[in-house]
Amino acid sequence: MSMKVTPREEDYSRWYTDVVLKAELADYAPVRGCMIIRPYGYALWENIQETLDAKFRATGHKNAYFPLFIPESFLAKEEEHVEGFAPQLAVVTHGGGKKLEEPLIVRPTSETIINAMFAKWIRSWRDLPLLINQWCNVVRWELRTRLFLRTLEFLWQEGHTAHATAEEAEEEARRILELYREFAEKEMAIPVIVGRKSESEKFAGAVHTYALEAMMQDRKALQAGTSHFLGQNFAKAFEITYQTRGNRLEYVWQTSWGLSTRVIGAIIMVHGDDQGLILPPRLAPIQVVIVPIWRSDKQEAEVRKAVEGVKDGLGGVRYEFDDRETYTPGWKFNEWEQKGVPLRIEIGPRDVGKRQVVLVRRDTGEKSIAPLEGLKGRIEASLEEVQKNLYRRALAFREENSYQVDDYEEFRRILEGPGGFLWAHWCGSAECEAKIKEETKATIRAIPFQEEEGGRCIRCGETSIQRVVFAKAY
């Protein structure tokens, strides 16, 4: 833990891995492509879960649990869906010492098994809307994996809903997108661009996919959550019908949406610095660490007494008192900086005499003196200030690295050089999209919701009705 992380400028990819390992967020598993989420990383995930779960509940969703295994035949029922996921499947062929008659797929997502149940549970308009969420693990067989960003198994939530009309389903898909956006910006302190995906980037089986895109510090995009309008694709594949008030039998309209442990990768890459992790206070497992300083037993007694007073006053703040004997204060400062704790309280004998503590912000390194009197208010205000500053900083970085581009040579130059988000016109054809990807490695990250603006496709010069966002992506 005492060694430094690789600087970002030197090797961004190694910097990322160093931060994850040194902060003890996760570790490599002895199974290829899998990871262990260590207690500190899992506590972060639990805070993410708790915050999102409250939002899902407040909008009428209920949690449930569906099986890990999906019969191979189920997956095949929705044609685009099976095509999209076939290369990524883990297959159970043996159980209880015998070969299975039908192999079982380890869920890569649960549309098929959940919709098989929806077909059974939904009878009439009274059963709609049906708003279900599931917290679980899923498996997608990836070749190149990275801690949190891409692992064979990951944790996520997946929402699955059924509605009486297309309008209601569309409204739900947009409501969740907005809920995710609010979560990303307010809780993770990450500014995001929301928009629709192109046909080639949408979810396998969806009519259209909405997503959140965030810019990492290497100027690449990371998708931080998706919300799909499924139309009646799965309803028709699984015969999910309901009796209307007027006694007709109709297919339901559906959505699905998910957010995964991948967002922890986004938090790391958006906020971290060359000292290590920086966590947004609202989600940080430890918001404040108290590091005491003493050189004698007498000093220890005084400082400990003062710390008790500080702790009593911190009700509601998530703090840790680090009184480990075998480490020096300096070693501890470094460790908690690597772990990204937003605020540090230092307290030594001189501070006790003056009835004060030293406050150190992780985001700016700024030190200040805070009187014991009214400390809690001061700390809460500082946490809020760190939260806002992280957001402001990330937003400024994204703005500095976003470009309106109308010339393909400039477009390529930026992508070969610094990289960034390129707002450019696109004719809407899959062909231009594919050529751009081939020539620059950039993909369309989002077709933003915005005013139309006439223009010419950056690749072919055909007419375009709006700019879309291109970037290289994780």
Add this chain to the structure above:
Amino acid sequence: MSMKVTPREEDYSRWYTDVVLKAELADYAPVRGCMIIRPYGYALWENIQETLDAKFRATGHKNAYFPLFIPESFLAKEEEHVEGFAPQLAVVTHGGGKKLEEPLIVRPTSETIINAMFAKWIRSWRDLPLLINQWCNVVRWELRTRLFLRTLEFLWQEGHTAHATAEEAEEEARRILELYREFAEKEMAIPVIVGRKSESEKFAGAVHTYALEAMMQDRKALQAGTSHFLGQNFAKAFEITYQTRGNRLEYVWQTSWGLSTRVIGAIIMVHGDDQGLILPPRLAPIQVVIVPIWRSDKQEAEVRKAVEGVKDGLGGVRYEFDDRETYTPGWKFNEWEQKGVPLRIEIGPRDVGKRQVVLVRRDTGEKSIAPLEGLKGRIEASLEEVQKNLYRRALAFREENSYQVDDYEEFRRILEGPGGFLWAHWCGSAECEAKIKEETKATIRAIPFQEEEGGRCIRCGETSIQRVVFAKAY
């Protein structure tokens, strides 16, 4: 939902399934042996999780997450462990369209993968004790399955700890057993017998296993949680060593312990009646249901206004206001009884005039009038009374069906007849244990912690130092 459940006397097994399905706790999955935990059942599991999780945290444990897949070779490292689990494994042989070089096991429990990591993380006495818990899904290939009681996949928590000394590990195993006992008795309202398992019933890989045993209404036993002292078995298999303060290298001492969604089966079978489910108030997702009664728009307006007052006064109580239009009050009463909601509030126009409501207890069916004034206190007291009564009732039932038996003919007669818990002497030999099981289907459920009492083995007549508890079991 309107149909009745099969009476217990007619067919206990069908009664159980009826209760699960009608209460909408769970449903059969389209995958053999798997189940769907529906929102109402999952909310119950979430309450169980929340309560246990707080207890684990308060005793210093931290949550983490380990991979679903375990390399086949890992499982083989602890000899007894692999022998115990081999017949129950689900095996992934293909991933990403290719045959895997080494098959992966879907975790039946995580000892092996967690201990592989412990070997990496534990270096010195400073790292001990290491107290980890995991909430996750596990898979055991079962042939005969029943909702909640025995399914291919189930949800659970598994604790895994490492300690410097045998004494500390033993203390931990007993601390958790006590924590489980308190949870069972105080929260689930289920009296349990705690004790040690015999050699033939212990966990594969443990030195000894402690467990909780509860009596169901068909007088069979159900194991509701286990805590294992693992000694150094896994430490030696996985080379988990630490440097002592005195600079020697030693193996750690370990425990593991688990409690699963199976306990939901116990709640159902201990408390339910011929109307359906009865939930202990402390864990019930809905503690109070408010059913309004009206026959005109004017009455509806009055009653709704009164209900708003009732709701405002119920802060902290988990309630639901059932104002669905398409069902009669009688239909609703029946539905909420089947769902086991501990307390019902009925409120009609006459009650509004008298500033009162009608309270109905689910456990006894008892009706009483409660003034609106001070309603919250009254409801909290009633919930507490229901909680206590469920425990008392279950304890009385167990006592009525427990026998001290010294004669093998009587032993067999009871097991062939009513069944129950038989406290009998046993010589300690695996042979007598096996014969008794073969002849009566009863197994040793627990070797209780208690004063020694000399006697003669019920089967062979050899000397015995204490009575053990025999019963048929789930």
